[in-house]
Amino acid sequence: xxxFAAWATLAGVLALNAGPMREPDDHSFGTPEHVLxxxxxxxxDVDFAAKVITSEAKLAIERTSQDVSxxxxxxxxxxxxxxxxxxxxxxxxxxxxxxxxxxxxxxGQSLTISLPEKVHSVTIRYATGPRATALQWLxxxxxxxxxxxxxxxxxxxxxxxxxxxxxxxxxxxxTYTARVKVPEALxxxxxxxxxxxxxxxxxxxxxxxxxxxxxxxxxxxxxxxFRKLGPRTGxxxxxxxxxxxxxxxxxxxEMVTACEALYGPYRWERYDVLVMPPSFPFGGxxxxxxxxxxxxxxxxxxxxxxxxAHELAHSWSGNLVSNATWRDFWLNEGFTVYLExxxxxxxxxxxxxxxxxxxxKRSLLRExxxxxxxxxxxxxxxxxxxxxxxxxxxxxxxGALFLKHLEAVYGRVPLDRFLKAYFKRFAFQxxxxxxxxxxxxxxxxxxxxxxxxxxNAKEWLYEPGIPSDAPKPVAEALTKVEAHAKAxxxxxxxAADLPAAKLSTQEWLHFLDALxxxxxxxxxxxxxxxxxxxxxxxxEVVFQWLLLAIQHGYEPAYPRxxxxxxxxxxxxFLKPLYEELVKTPAGKERGIAIFRKARPSYHPxxxxxxxxxxxxxx
Ligand code: BES
Ligand code: ZN
Numbered sequence: 001x002x003x004f005a006a007w008a009t010l011a012g013v014l015a016l017n018a019g020p021m022r023e024p025d026d027h028s029f030g031t032p033e034h035v036l037x038x039x040x041x042x043x044x045d046v047d048f049a050a051k052v053i054t055s056e057a058k059l060a061i062e063r064t065s066q067d068v069s070x071x072x073x074x075x076x077x078x079x080x081x082x083x084x085x086x087x088x089x090x091x092x093x094x095x096x097x098x099x100x101x102x103x104x105x106x107x108g109q110s111l112t113i114s115l116p117e118k119v120h121s122v123t124i125r126y127a128t129g130p131r132a133t134a135l136q137w138l139x140x141x142x143x144x145x146x147x148x149x150x151x152x153x154x155x156x157x158x159x160x161x162x163x164x165x166x167x168x169x170x171x172x173x174x175t176y177t178a179r180v181k182v183p184e185a186l187x188x189x190x191x192x193x194x195x196x197x198x199x200x201x202x203x204x205x206x207x208x209x210x211x212x213x214x215x216x217x218x219x220x221x222x223x224x225x226f227r228k229l230g231p232r233t234g235x236x237x238x239x240x241x242x243x244x245x246x247x248x249x250x251x252x253x254e255m256v257t258a259c260e261a262l263y264g265p266y267r268w269e270r271y272d273v274l275v276m277p278p279s280f281p282f283g284g285x286x287x288x289x290x291x292x293x294x295x296x297x298x299x300x301x302x303x304x305x306x307x308x309a310h311e312l313a314h315s316w317s318g319n320l321v322s323n324a325t326w327r328d329f330w331l332n333e334g335f336t337v338y339l340e341x342x343x344x345x346x347x348x349x350x351x352x353x354x355x356x357x358x359x360x361k362r363s364l365l366r367e368x369x370x371x372x373x374x375x376x377x378x379x380x381x382x383x384x385x386x387x388x389x390x391x392x393x394x395x396x397x398x399g400a401l402f403l404k405h406l407e408a409v410y411g412r413v414p415l416d417r418f419l420k421a422y423f424k425r426f427a428f429q430x431x432x433x434x435x436x437x438x439x440x441x442x443x444x445x446x447x448x449x450x451x452x453x454x455x456n457a458k459e460w461l462y463e464p465g466i467p468s469d470a471p472k473p474v475a476e477a478l479t480k481v482e483a484h485a486k487a488x489x490x491x492x493x494x495a496a497d498l499p500a501a502k503l504s505t506q507e508w509l510h511f512l513d514a515l516x517x518x519x520x521x522x523x524x525x526x527x528x529x530x531x532x533x534x535x536x537x538x539x540e541v542v543f544q545w546l547l548l549a550i551q552h553g554y555e556p557a558y559p560r561x562x563x564x565x566x567x568x569x570x571x572x573f574l575k576p577l578y579e580e581l582v583k584t585p586a587g588k589e590r591g592i593a594i595f596r597k598a599r600p601s602y603h604p605x606x607x608x609x610x611x612x613x614x615x616x617x618x
Contacts (some may be wrong), residue, residue, distance in 0.1 A: 087123075137149065150184060177205070262420070296573070357475070
């Protein structure tokens with residue numbers, strides 16, 4: 001008889017021959033279990049007049065199953081495919097038959113390419129289409145300098161396929177090179193190392209040697225300049241923004257060093273940040289070697305740099321160890337929020353990190369109350385849905401809370417040791433929630449069954465709600481602020497008597513958030529007069545204030561509301577403000593009037609979101 005152990009070993013060996021175990025990805029047509037893409041050579045020609053990228057993508061591929069009849073299946077969305085060639089040796093290419101599948105509104109179209117038995121690479125010539133949601137083409141007026149156009153990509157979660165035909169699954173990792181041609185006055189930057197090749201003006205050459213998931217391929221083209229911050233850190237921005245950006249991010253090198261001390265070496269050589277035009281739909285995007293950041297984080301006083309800590313932390317959680325499918329998104333974001341706060345603690349002190357943790361949990365509890373039970377689960381079901389549906393506080397804040405809970409159960413030092421080992425063990429791999437769970441069990445088994453029960457991983461990962469023994473972060477500073485908000489709302493404190501000068505940005509946010517929606521306009525005016533909130537230059541503060549202003553119908557803030565909704569396109573700000581506006585008929589009318597003007601300058605992602613809120617039809 002064959003023992004169970006022997007069977008298990010045998011099964012393990014068989015699994016190995018079949019390539020790494022893959023969880024199916026509901027958001028990709030690809031069949032990497034048969035034919036796998038592992039490298040990409042891109043040639044891009046960026047045409048601002050036509051708003052089209054014409055491109056040649058050469059994909060290095062390998063068979064991963066015995067079945068040599070299997071074709072190569074790629075993801076595409078709106079691409080105009082011009083030709084496809086395949087090669088057995090990477091030298092001689094012959095036309096390969098191909099077919100585009102049925103168009104799915106979320107996933108796009110599969111591109112199925114027939115292959116010879118022996119394969120080495122495939123070359124696809126194509127052009128991007130008008131609905132390439134990864135691309136935003138900006139007119140000169142939409143930039144800081146107003147002189148040159150600008151283009152940037154945003155590939156996460158499943159939009160890489162709108163500019164590159166690929167196996168667009170985070171479970172498929174590739175290395176890449178790119179040759180980019182742009183107008184002579186402009187600079188192209190990518191999530192890769194710039195090669196020092198001598199090239200004609202307007203041509204750039206990039207290489208990413210570390211394997212990454214396709215959602216991390218990124219390009220930006222504009223009138224860009226660079227300033228060095230530290231030995232391996234720097235900032236890119238339009239010339240007029242550069243000085244402000246460099247001042248705001250002056251602690252970047254220190255953040256990298258702090259994270260390395262906690263979780264092991266920084267594996268990407270350089271860490272630079274590109275400050276985006278204001279229509280960038282996110283606060284930040286962790287493109288490897290080159291974070292893209294919204295200019296709305298340039299508060300002038302470093303009060304919003306936790307965003308930088310967040311995107312930097314993704315260099316470990318997300319980019320080095322990536323979620324294998326979008327169901328596992330919490331592995332990226334929950335870990336990253338936890339790391340972000342550890343960086344903030346190391347560089348700015350515990351009080352600051354605690355405040356962010358309290359605000360995070362508060363936001364989570366509030367959002368959780370509105371979410372369906374299935375959407376409260378870390379390992380979320382997203383089949384048939386957009387991965388964006390999973391973009392709630394659950395992966396971010398519930399995920400981070402789970403790690404904080406593990407910290408409480410096992411101790412900070414053992415958890416840090418675990419995380420450091422985790423990043424080393426799974427470096428440059430994409431993993432699922434189940435793989436994480438198994439590793440957690442293995443590493444913490446030695447602490448015994450009682451601790452395992454206390455860790456309660458199954459409930460955290462697979463059940464809705466927040467377990468009753470979840471950490472309860474507290475920050476003394478915020479408790480005080482709540483008391484001030486209460487006293488002000490009750491009328492026992494006047495605005496002039498609030499200790500406003502001493503409040504940090506985060507305390508201000510909490511104060512405004514703790515105010516009721518029925519203060520009355522006289523008290524709103526009193527606050528505004530005392531603290532010039534309508535004129536605040538801090539995007540987070542003005543956002544929180546404008547929410548209150550809409551709730552109160554506080555007219556003096558309306559011009560600023562219109563300005564704020566027109567001048568920047570960060571979805572996190574647009575969504576709640578428009579949602580607040582549509583709650584009343586007058587508000588909805590105002591929202592529509594503003595949107596009519598602002599819509600052309602919004603990014604497609606933000607535009608879609610607001611279209612939905614306002615029921616807008618073109
Ligand atoms: N990777 C995310 C942004 C993202 C997620 C884009 C999913 C597309 C799909 C990024 O790291 C992020 O989380 N950004 C946050 C900021 C952060 C401090 C919470 C944002 O943009 O608000
Ligand atoms: Zn993130």
